[in-house]
Amino acid sequence: MSYLTAARAGFIACHACGNVEVRAAPRRARQHCSRCGAALRQRQANSISRTWALLIAAALLYIPANLLPVLHTSSLFGDQDDTIMSGVVYFWVSGDWPLAIIVFVASILVPMLKLTVLALLAITVQRRTPWRPLERTRLYRLVERIGRWSMLDVFVITLTVALVRFKSFAVITAGWGALAFAAVVVLTMLASMQFDPRLIWDAVHDESGADTADSAPRRPPDSGPSS
Amino acid sequence: MNRLDLIACHECDALLRKPHHAQQINTRCPRCAALLFRSSATRLDLIAALAVAALITFLIAQGFPIVELDLNGTTSQTTLIGAIGVLWNDGMELVAVAVFCSTFLFPLVELVALLYVLMPVRSGVVPPAFDLVLRTIQFVRPWGMVEVLMLGILVTIVKMTSLARVVPEAALFAFGGLTLMLAVVVMFDPRALWDIADALRPSPAHRTRTQGGIPRASAHRR
Numbered sequence: 001m002s003y004l005t006a007a008r009a010g011f012i013a014c015h016a017c018g019n020v021e022v023r024a025a026p027r028r029a030r031q032h033c034s035r036c037g038a039a040l041r042q043r044q045a046n047s048i049s050r051t052w053a054l055l056i057a058a059a060l061l062y063i064p065a066n067l068l069p070v071l072h073t074s075s076l077f078g079d080q081d082d083t084i085m086s087g088v089v090y091f092w093v094s095g096d097w098p099l100a101i102i103v104f105v106a107s108i109l110v111p112m113l114k115l116t117v118l119a120l121l122a123i124t125v126q127r128r129t130p131w132r133p134l135e136r137t138r139l140y141r142l143v144e145r146i147g148r149w150s151m152l153d154v155f156v157i158t159l160t161v162a163l164v165r166f167k168s169f170a171v172i173t174a175g176w177g178a179l180a181f182a183a184v185v186v187l188t189m190l191a192s193m194q195f196d197p198r199l200i201w202d203a204v205h206d207e208s209g210a211d212t213a214d215s216a217p218r219r220p221p222d223s224g225p226s227s
Numbered sequence: 228m229n230r231l232d233l234i235a236c237h238e239c240d241a242l243l244r245k246p247h248h249a250q251q252i253n254t255r256c257p258r259c260a261a262l263l264f265r266s267s268a269t270r271l272d273l274i275a276a277l278a279v280a281a282l283i284t285f286l287i288a289q290g291f292p293i294v295e296l297d298l299n300g301t302t303s304q305t306t307l308i309g310a311i312g313v314l315w316n317d318g319m320e321l322v323a324v325a326v327f328c329s330t331f332l333f334p335l336v337e338l339v340a341l342l343y344v345l346m347p348v349r350s351g352v353v354p355p356a357f358d359l360v361l362r363t364i365q366f367v368r369p370w371g372m373v374e375v376l377m378l379g380i381l382v383t384i385v386k387m388t389s390l391a392r393v394v395p396e397a398a399l400f401a402f403g404g405l406t407l408m409l410a411v412v413v414m415f416d417p418r419a420l421w422d423i424a425d426a427l428r429p430s431p432a433h434r435t436r437t438q439g440g441i442p443r444a445s446a447h448r449r
Contacts, residue, residue, distance in 0.1 A: 003239075003241040003242070003257075003258045004241070004242045005235070005239070005240040005241055005242060006233075006235035006240050006241075006242045007240055009242050011231075011233065011235065011242060013234070013235035013237070013240070015237070016358075016361070016362050016365060016418075017358075017361070017418055017421035018234055018235075018237070018418045018421065018422075019230065019231075019421070020231050020233040020234060020235050020242070021231065035230070035421060035425070036358040036361070036362070036421060037358050038358075038362065091386075094389065096385060099382060099385050099386070102378070102382065103382065106378075133239070133259070134259060134260070137238055137239065137259045137260075137261070138260075140238075141238075141261075148369070148372050148375055149375055149378075151325075151329060151372050151375050151379075152375055152378055152379050152382065153379075154322060154325065154326060154379075155326065155330070155372075155375060155376045155378075155379030155380070155383075156379045156382050156383050156386070157322075158310045158311065158313075158314050158322070158323075158326050158379075159293070159294075159305070159310050159379065159380060159383040160383055160386065160387075161310070161313055161314055161317065162305040162309055162310030162313040162314070163294065163296050163303055163304075163305055163310075163383070163387060164296070164303070164387075164390070165303050165313070166298055166301050166303060169298060169301070170390075173317050174314060174317050174319045174322065178319060178322050179319060179321055179322050182321070182322045182325050183321075186325060189369065189370075193369065197238040197239065197259075198237075198238065198239055198240040200239070201238075201239035201240060201241075201258075201259065202240070
């Protein structure tokens with residue numbers, strides 16, 4: 001089953017309201033949605049270079065995010081610095097292993113997964129491979145969905161810092177790792193927003209006349225409801 | 228100009244005809260399985276009612292302390308805003324801003340904006356700045372993280388039990404309720420409101436033109 005894309009048929013879809021209209025002749029001219037007024041773009045502008053820029057920034061900040069302490073505890077028993085990983089280890093040794101798993105998944109696994117998946121998507125789109133478009137789109141959806149959960153540790157740090165303020169016994173303050181970590185989460189979320197999944201499908205060769213990329217609307221066969 | 232009876236999948240750009248009963252059942256793209264229409268779009272009353280309830284719960288959640296720590300008689304408690312303030316004073320201004328936006332500002336903006344468009348649309352009126360408000364909802368939605376905060380609160384509580392006695396306060400339960408309500412509210416796709424508003428603006432310019440030959444988006448019950 002081959003599908004006609006809006007781009008090939010000479011249409012353009014509004015990213016905000018979803019309205020589809022005929023693309024105006026000159027490609028460079030700014031076209032605005034006739035329904036909601038949003039600026040229309042065939043594809044996200046400079047999608048891949050923007051994704052790479054945000055991704056590289058996130059990958060660089062991922063190093064201090066894991067090496068610098070996120071929490072600094074000063075108590076009667078001395079001072080202690082905690083990184084994200086040492087927090088996970090602390091939960092694990094003290095027997096709270098479900099908690100250790102939650103924090104490990106949200107703070108370590110999810111950011112790593114996001115960085116690798118987005119890099120993989122950006123590379124495959126750059127090379128215009130028609131390789132497994134459906135699976136790659138699913139990976140993209142997964143990254144979009146789970147990305148936000150990495151903020152978990154930032155919220156835990158915020159609440160911990162505010163609660164543990166016992167002047168004489170123990171005071172916990174936030175460390176610079178928290179800033180780097182929050183930046184990684186925000187940057188990877190921005191990177192996944194900049195990535196345009198339609199670019200995955202643009203490389204897919206439709207068997208029926210892929211070479212005729214003209215703007216004349218063609219008529220593909222009707223597709224019945226599928227499951 | 229006439230509205231076309233077409234939609235393009237936002238994830239793979241496949242050109243499809245609008246399903247017959249758009250917005251009544253969940254519809255997926257036959258090519259890449261992206262969710263095109265959500266069934267919740269017809270339940271404007273439900274979404275509006277939940278948004279009002281969520282807004283009230285939001286105020287309770289933000290106004291009261293979340294938990295109290297009791298360490299041998301010395302107590303310490305905090306509201307969310309108080310915690311953000313502590314972070315700010317510790318020199319973590321950027322992190323404080325990120326937490327403030329994702330747990331206070333953006334969820335609040337989303338709820339208020341949703342009510343601003345839903346209330347008039349339910350009575351058949353398209354409010355002023357309709358396009359701008361809907362686009363604001365689309366902008367803030369990915370950044371609202373109340374459900375992540377809820378998990379963060381629970382993790383913090385378990386973490387603190389080894390240190391001191393933890394007393395749950397009003398906002399803890401309010402955040403729990405708010406998480407559940409927002410889960411339903413964010414299932415509502417603001418895109419559906421543009422289609423509904425099209426039907427409300429009774430001008431011949433907005434009549435739909437039918438396109439034959441292009442596959443219709445198939446409807447699936449989920």
